[in-house]
Amino acid sequence: MKKNLLSLIFVGCRLIASAQMQGPNNPSAATESVFACLSCPGADWSNMMNVYANDNVNAITQMSGFPNCFQSSCFYTRDLEASSFGFTIPLSTTINGIMAEVKKNSLSGTSSFPIRDSLVQLMTSVGTNVGANRASAAPWSGTSTYSTYGGSSDLWGSTWTPAVINSTGFGLAFKARNTVATGQAANVDHIRITVFYTNTSIGINEIQSQSSDIIVFPNPSNESISVTCSGEPAESITVVDILGNRISRNQYASAITTHEIDMRDAARGIYFVEIKTKTGTTIKKFVRE
Numbered sequence: 676m677k678k679n680l681l682s683l684i685f686v687g688c689r690l691i692a693s694a695q696m697q698g699p700n701n702p703s704a705a706t707e708s709v710f711a712c713l714s715c716p717g718a719d720w721s722n723m724m725n726v727y728a729n730d731n732v733n734a735i736t737q738m739s740g741f742p743n744c745f746q747s748s749c750f751y752t753r754d755l756e757a758s759s760f761g762f763t764i765p766l767s768t769t770i771n772g773i774m775a776e777v778k779k780n781s782l783s784g785t786s787s788f789p790i791r792d793s794l795v796q797l798m799t800s801v802g803t804n805v806g807a808n809r810a811s812a813a814p815w816s817g818t819s820t821y822s823t824y825g826g827s828s829d830l831w832g833s834t835w836t837p838a839v840i841n842s843t844g845f846g847l848a849f850k851a852r853n854t855v856a857t858g859q860a861a862n863v864d865h866i867r868i869t870v871f872y873t874n875t876s877i878g879i880n881e882i883q884s885q886s887s888d889i890i891v892f893p894n895p896s897n898e899s900i901s902v903t904c905s906g907e908p909a910e911s912i913t914v915v916d917i918l919g920n921r922i923s924r925n926q927y928a929s930a931i932t933t934h935e936i937d938m939r940d941a942a943r944g945i946y947f948v949e950i951k952t953k954t955g956t957t958i959k960k961f962v963r964e
Contacts, residue, residue, distance in 0.1 A: 800844030
């Protein structure tokens with residue numbers, strides 16, 4: 676029964692999967708780990724808000740010579756944490772990859788006095804690093820240039836949802852280290868992130884129904900729609916727009932036959948309602964006037 680219903684869904688309704696991206700987006704918040712902690716190890720960053728834009732105005736750190744580290748006089752830095760990237764990834768999408776770019780330079784700018792990455796890691800919230808460290812072993816250049824980490828199919832060894840990426844806490848933690856005995860300064864001008872995802876939506880010219888036991892009315896609708904299930908009760912009802920953005924999702928435990936879905940906050944246009952029962956899924960198209 677379930678197999679037949681799923682077959683009908685794909686016969687009656689063409690699913691469109693489109694690879695998309697958002698970005699590169701700039702941060703609107705920046706701080707450092709253990710901010711204002713006098714006894715915590717790691718060189719401080721100053722002017723951290725300068726990483727918001729590509730304008731040759733830098734966040735700056737001064738590291739002591741290797742391997743000296745006492746409080747903020749240290750051969751490595753504290754985490755420079757950039758967040759609030761302003762993503763609006765549709766909630767119905769699948770995240771395929773994340774790319775971070777950091778525009779940076781070493782003031783010494785010679786291979787004899789290399790500064791290198793120590794940490795390049797994504798954050799689910801400020802101060803919470805997750806996944807792989809993508810730090811590069813290459814010496815920093817004396818010219819301010821972008822270094823790229825991750826890519827269109829790189830999930831950094833973690834699992835991502837649109838809700839996490841859209842949150843203000845999502846971002847990048849970045850740390851540098853000095854590899855020679857002479858103290859050195861380093862600059863970071865800009866941090867930006869691009870997110871790659873697949874948006875699965877239902878085509879406009881497709882069908883209506885896979886089950887005569889389920890009715891969506893009125894259609895066209897105005898402030899609300901009613902979903903009536905005269906056969907098996909609905910376990911969940913989800914409304915999405917034509918881009919696959921989820922508008923609402925309701926789960927049900929009782930065997931109520933009719934459910935009303937509030938559409939007052941939805942824009943005019945074409946929508947799809949997905950009704951899941953124990954034995955399958957039915958998709959209905961309706962218009963919000």
